[in-house]
Amino acid sequence: MSENRGAIGRRMLLGGAAAGTAMLAMPHVAGAQAKVIRVGMPTTLSGRIAILGTSSRTAIRYAFSRINEAGGIGGRTLEVVDRDTKGRPDEAAKITRDLINNDGCEILIDAESSAGSFAVHEVVRDIPVLCLHTNSETSSLTADPKMLVKHAFRCARQGVHDAVAGGVYASAISKERGLKRWMTCSPDYAFGRDNTAEFLIFAKKFDPGIEVVDQIWPRLFAPDYTENITKILQVKPQAMYSALWGGDLVSFVEQANLYRLFGNLTFFSSSLGDPPVASAIKQLPQGIHTAYRYNRNYPAKPANVAFADDFTKLAKHEPTNWAWQNYVACEFIAEALRRTNGRTDPTALSNEISGMELKTAFAVDEAITMRASDHTIIGYPVPWGITIPAAPYVKDFVPVDWAQILEMEQEWKKDKGFA
Amino acid sequence: MNLEVLAGCLASGACVVTQISSGLIVGMLLFLVASGLSLIFGVLGIVNFAHGAFYMAGAYFALLAYEQTASFTAALAFGALAAGVIGVAFERFIMSRVYGHDVLMQLLVCYAAILIFDDLVKILFGADYKLMGMPDAFATAPIQIAGGFVPSYYIFMLVMALAAGLGLWLGINKTRIGKIIRALAINPQMVGALGINTKLLYAGVFGLGCVLAGLAGALAAPVRSLTPGMGLSVLIESFIVTVIGGMGSIPGALVAALLIGLTRSFGAIGFPLFVDGLMFGLMALVLVVRPSGLLGAKAS
Numbered sequence: 001m002s003e004n005r006g007a008i009g010r011r012m013l014l015g016g017a018a019a020g021t022a023m024l025a026m027p028h029v030a031g032a033q034a035k036v037i038r039v040g041m042p043t044t045l046s047g048r049i050a051i052l053g054t055s056s057r058t059a060i061r062y063a064f065s066r067i068n069e070a071g072g073i074g075g076r077t078l079e080v081v082d083r084d085t086k087g088r089p090d091e092a093a094k095i096t097r098d099l100i101n102n103d104g105c106e107i108l109i110d111a112e113s114s115a116g117s118f119a120v121h122e123v124v125r126d127i128p129v130l131c132l133h134t135n136s137e138t139s140s141l142t143a144d145p146k147m148l149v150k151h152a153f154r155c156a157r158q159g160v161h162d163a164v165a166g167g168v169y170a171s172a173i174s175k176e177r178g179l180k181r182w183m184t185c186s187p188d189y190a191f192g193r194d195n196t197a198e199f200l201i202f203a204k205k206f207d208p209g210i211e212v213v214d215q216i217w218p219r220l221f222a223p224d225y226t227e228n229i230t231k232i233l234q235v236k237p238q239a240m241y242s243a244l245w246g247g248d249l250v251s252f253v254e255q256a257n258l259y260r261l262f263g264n265l266t267f268f269s270s271s272l273g274d275p276p277v278a279s280a281i282k283q284l285p286q287g288i289h290t291a292y293r294y295n296r297n298y299p300a301k302p303a304n305v306a307f308a309d310d311f312t313k314l315a316k317h318e319p320t321n322w323a324w325q326n327y328v329a330c331e332f333i334a335e336a337l338r339r340t341n342g343r344t345d346p347t348a349l350s351n352e353i354s355g356m357e358l359k360t361a362f363a364v365d366e367a368i369t370m371r372a373s374d375h376t377i378i379g380y381p382v383p384w385g386i387t388i389p390a391a392p393y394v395k396d397f398v399p400v401d402w403a404q405i406l407e408m409e410q411e412w413k414k415d416k417g418f419a
Numbered sequence: 420m421n422l423e424v425l426a427g428c429l430a431s432g433a434c435v436v437t438q439i440s441s442g443l444i445v446g447m448l449l450f451l452v453a454s455g456l457s458l459i460f461g462v463l464g465i466v467n468f469a470h471g472a473f474y475m476a477g478a479y480f481a482l483l484a485y486e487q488t489a490s491f492t493a494a495l496a497f498g499a500l501a502a503g504v505i506g507v508a509f510e511r512f513i514m515s516r517v518y519g520h521d522v523l524m525q526l527l528v529c530y531a532a533i534l535i536f537d538d539l540v541k542i543l544f545g546a547d548y549k550l551m552g553m554p555d556a557f558a559t560a561p562i563q564i565a566g567g568f569v570p571s572y573y574i575f576m577l578v579m580a581l582a583a584g585l586g587l588w589l590g591i592n593k594t595r596i597g598k599i600i601r602a603l604a605i606n607p608q609m610v611g612a613l614g615i616n617t618k619l620l621y622a623g624v625f626g627l628g629c630v631l632a633g634l635a636g637a638l639a640a641p642v643r644s645l646t647p648g649m650g651l652s653v654l655i656e657s658f659i660v661t662v663i664g665g666m667g668s669i670p671g672a673l674v675a676a677l678l679i680g681l682t683r684s685f686g687a688i689g690f691p692l693f694v695d696g697l698m699f700g701l702m703a704l705v706l707v708v709r710p711s712g713l714l715g716a717k718a719s
Binding site: 045046047048049050051053054055214215216217219221222223224226227228229230231233234246247248250251254255257258259260276277280281282283316317 | 649695
């Protein structure tokens with residue numbers, strides 16, 4: 001008796017083998033039957049830009065907890081599976097494959113910076129899984145038609161949109177105050193150079209009187225900017241644009257304060273509007289012009305304030321730009337899943353997300369749209385404001401008309417050969 | 420290349436003062452980190468690739484002390500001492516086990532330590548950017564010298580770094596313990612045969628090197644952002660300083676740090692796109708002309 005109980009019969013063996021083979025051959029079928037929908041998240045969780053990954057992860061966990069508490073998607077719940085790429089593109093590609101092939105992830109939120117996002121993009125070109133890039137702002141990721149992948153989308157602000165908005169805003173001020181002598185100070189890598197070049201294209205377009213008298217390019221993650229600051233003192237520009245960001249921007253502003261640099265200079269920053277950056281600076285100067293990254297008071301909607309409060313409780317700091325972008329990505333995914341009745345088939349989900357107008361707290365008007373033509377979002381906040389020393393750190397946001405941004409973007413695409 | 424602007428700067432008293440002070444500031448902080456690195460190499464014969472982590476520890480512990488006490492003096496002392504204590508523990512429990520092993524093993528151990536330290540900082544202090552903020556005493560307008568501007572805090576940093584360097588030199592060259600340390604660097608077996616606890620001395624020297632790195636981190640905390648991984652950025656330049664000055668030579672580290680600082684400062688005016696290149700070019704030149712470094716002992 002005991003021998004019979006312990007033995008595996010021939011039919012059971014064949015049945016088990018057949019089931020196993022079916023599972024291996026059709027992972028998506030197996031996945032579709034699972035109660036939990038696993039969402040893979042390659043991101044940078046260590047090193048100097050760990051806050052990119054940690055704040056993105058907190059936003060996703062918060063979004064998923066809200067969706068799950070509300071009953072999930074047709075009874076199915078969402079779970080994030082995060083992996084640290086250490087900011088290395090090769091690691092991002094490897095981890096993405098692992099998340100899909102070994103960890104059973106049916107959807108991807110690629111929360112990598114630009115370098116990693118391009119690597120992830122090429123992986124999902126080969127392995128069809130719905131993928132939302134949430135932190136890459138490099139325009140070519142979606143603007144270049146050669147990069148189009150049917151089931152990959154960008155749910156993040158885009159460099160060219162910010163450049164147009166910055167150009168419109170800065171040129172109005174330069175004309176009003178007669179700011180002719182400009183200088184730039186941006187990190188010496190692809191993003192810093194592209195971002196600065198795009199800003200200058202549009203600033204000069206709207207105010208041809210702008211003359212760039214000098215440009216300095218400190219290396220990314222430089223510990224000290226004293227030599228750059230003293231150089232600025234020697235050049236004596238009237239206005240300055242900087243694409244420095246994160247901890248680099250914190251160091252720059254605090255070191256520039258020692259020389260009272262901002263008293264004699266109209267300064268435009270691409271990133272000072274990120275609350276963790278602004279709050280880290282102990283003596284944030286009043287009156288620096290900055291692009292919007294995130295602000296609890298803009299868009300002025302109760303749901304935005306609630307998001308800021310809840311996120312701050314979880315993360316112990318105010319939301320980053322990356323936080324709202326990842327939260328909105330989760331909203332896109334949840335809405336698409338509702339429309340497919342929980343099916344994670346990438347084609348079905350992509351068809352739903354493409355062109356979707358998502359009603360969200362972070363939309364300038366009613367909705368943020370996932371533009372069908374190039375799989376990128378529009379209608380998100382792109383205003384500029386000025387800094388104040390205390391929370392909420394940026395005030396007097398000046399919105400820029402999205403119709404003007406889209407018109408300029410189209411011209412830019414033509415110049416680049418993208419349209 | 421902008422030689423015309425550089426010539427204009429050199430002809431202007433204001434520009435020269437501002438750029439020299441800028442070079443001295445960058446150089447003296449580098450000197451503090453590099454002198455610790457050099458001291459450890461000179462006595463223990465190992466290259467502490469994890470040295471940047473102690474700079475980071477000094478900065479974070481100084482921030483912690485400043486938040487608790489609002490005293491900048493306490494912050495400097497706590498940051499430096501905490502880095503030293505962690506350094507002693509690191510030497511006793513980890514590094515001492517790889518003495519005599521090849522450099523690759525030491526490199527791997529140090530790299531693992533860097534990753535662990537970075538993660539610990541992330542867990543204890545968070546991944547977001549931190550800054551201590553300028554103590555009230557130094558939150559003043561920059562001092563004007565010959566038309567150039569020098570922030571008062573940077574003068575304080577220079578004085579502190581010089582005092583630390585001078586104290587280290589006096590300690591090594593004019594005291595009994597300094598003699599023992601120099602003897603330890605030359606012949607550890609003989610020092611041990613004389614009944615001196617060499618393990619304790621090794622730990623002490625390693626700790627002292629880490630105190631110097633920690634002091635540099637604490638001094639930098641009011642003006643440099645604190646993030647996990649911040650040690651790596653100063654480590655590379657510190658290695659360049661150590662190589663130019665001569666491995667194991669503290670006066671060499673001082674000369675090299677000042678050279679690097681001034682090269683960066685005036686290079687930013689005349690060669691704005693080649694500042695890092697100038698620094699590495701200087702290192703290459705020294706290695707070709709004098710492979711043991713400017714003040715390093717020549718290999719026998």
